[in-house]
Amino acid sequence: MSRAPDAIRVLVPLAPGAEELEAVTLIxxxxxxxxxxxxxxxxxxxxxxxxxxxIVPDRPLEDLAGQSFDLVVLPGGLPGADHLRDDPRVQALLRGQADAGRVVAAICAAPKALASAGLLAGRRAAAYPGALEESGLQPTGAAVEIDGGVVTxxxxxxxxxxxxxxxxxLGGKALRERVEEPLLR
Known part of the structure; x- marks a missing residue:
């Protein structure tokens, strides 16, 4: 994207039972x-x-109706991922995001919410072992998968x-390097 980083909007829906390591790392x-x-x-x-x-969220999900985001990303964890999968607002948000050609992403068990929204059919996906069993999909085993506008x-x-x-x-290789370098990985 050619926009300034602060113009890039990211939504992290947070459900009870979310995996805190993933949520905090993403945020x-x-x-x-x-x-x-x-x-x-x-x-x-x-x-x-x-x-x-x-974790104290910035606001409740219902306050965001009608807003658009460049990325909606779901942390995993159980039962957090099940709550995301079962929440009709999250499902509608994911489908709307994908229909608009914007990025959706999920980690760990949360790809089950993407599968429930119909966003993983015919795509490669990474997920925690067993997380996609109910959908009949097989995760690739990769650490991270990018397939079109879906990242898992x-x-x-x-x-x-x-x-x-x-x-x-979202922000390019130079931005990634600028964030990664002081992490001393």
Missing amino acids: DLFRRAGFTVVVAGLEPGPVTCSRGTV GRGPGVAMDFALTLIEQ
Whole structure:
């Protein structure tokens, strides 16, 4: 994209039981990139993640009706990914994002929400082992997969690679390098 990083808008829907390592890594690295990041809870108030970490979203998801984002990215974790899959607002948001040609992404168990929205049919996808069983899809085993406007990641151990891949996709290689270099990877 040729826009300034702060013009790039990212939405991170956060459900109870989300994987905090993934959520915090995504939010942190996107903010380091200078993106405008909105963390939206499925319900008002703090969200308790899968290992008991409490995150206070910027706002509830329903406050964002009608807004557009360059990227909607779903952290995984259980039961967080199930809540994302089962929430009709999230499903409509994902389909609308894809229909508009904007990027959707999910890591760990959250690709099941993409599958439920019909966005993984005929695509390569990375996911936590077993996360896509109910959809009949097989994850590739790759750490990160990019297939058109759909980006998926395998699990918590690749959260940083996943976030950096998305930064590069949205903001270019130079921005990714600028974010990655001080991380001393």
